[in-house]
Amino acid sequence: DARVTQTPRHKVTEMGQEVTMRCQPILGHNTVFWYRQTMMQGLELLAYFRNRAPLDDSGMPKDRFSAEMPDATLATLKIQPSEPRDSAVYFCASDRDAEAFFGQGTRLTVV
Amino acid sequence: RKEVEQDPGPFNVPEGATVAFNCTYSNSASQSFFWYRQDCRKEPKLLMSVYSSGNEDGRFTAQLNRASQYISLLIRDSKLSDSATYLCVVNGAGGQNFVFGPGTRLSVLP
Numbered sequence: 001d002a003r004v005t006q007t008p009r010h011k012v013t014e015m016g017q018e019v020t021m022r023c024q025p026i027l028g029h030n031t032v033f034w035y036r037q038t039m040m041q042g043l044e045l046l047a048y049f050r051n052r053a054p055l056d057d058s059g060m061p062k063d064r065f066s067a068e069m070p071d072a073t074l075a076t077l078k079i080q081p082s083e084p085r086d087s088a089v090y091f092c093a094s095d096r097d098a099e100a101f102f103g104q105g106t107r108l109t110v111v
Numbered sequence: 112r113k114e115v116e117q118d119p120g121p122f123n124v125p126e127g128a129t130v131a132f133n134c135t136y137s138n139s140a141s142q143s144f145f146w147y148r149q150d151c152r153k154e155p156k157l158l159m160s161v162y163s164s165g166n167e168d169g170r171f172t173a174q175l176n177r178a179s180q181y182i183s184l185l186i187r188d189s190k191l192s193d194s195a196t197y198l199c200v201v202n203g204a205g206g207q208n209f210v211f212g213p214g215t216r217l218s219v220l221p
Contacts, residue, residue, distance in 0.1 A: 033208070033209065035211075042211065042212070042213040042214060043155070043198070043211040043214075045208060045209070045210065045211075048208055055208075056208065091154060091155075093209075095209075098143050098160075098202060099145075099157050099160075100155075100157070100200075100209050101157075102154035102155050102156070103154060104153070104154050105154055
């Protein structure tokens, strides 16, 4: 049963530390999305890639966030330096035929 | 104005009730429409796609009105297991991304 895999599932870190979240999309899916979910803002699109090329990262704070897709099996989202307001659940999703499949998310807490 | 808006909820209904969720979107160039379901502390999952002609899947009926830029989801004979947050999703202009509404939480009560 193919699924999107995200690691780590949970991360607690101190303010100022670097955080890297990883995502393995479903094999054959050519579009990968990063979302952030908080109670206040709901699901926000941060960035997405098609065929590994970044298409839109306008939803992402550029000064501290970066998203990359070094190969077809790995997408990364990095925050440096992290801040308490970055605490949220970060979801990766991959797309086939206009249906987005989500990973289980990384629950990030920055203290 | 947010690109996708939904009823604020929460909706608390008894088992067996019929409940309807509404959603509006602002981008008239949007091409595809969906309802996703998200259980507490879980990831969103596709419930159903929404087609112009309307579509039904068991107790669930989705409708789209492009002229009014409005999408609806009707759940008949609601079950306890229907309790979740329902997310309206619009595939953006160019069909390249998925924009999620804020979601409407449903609690079905025994």
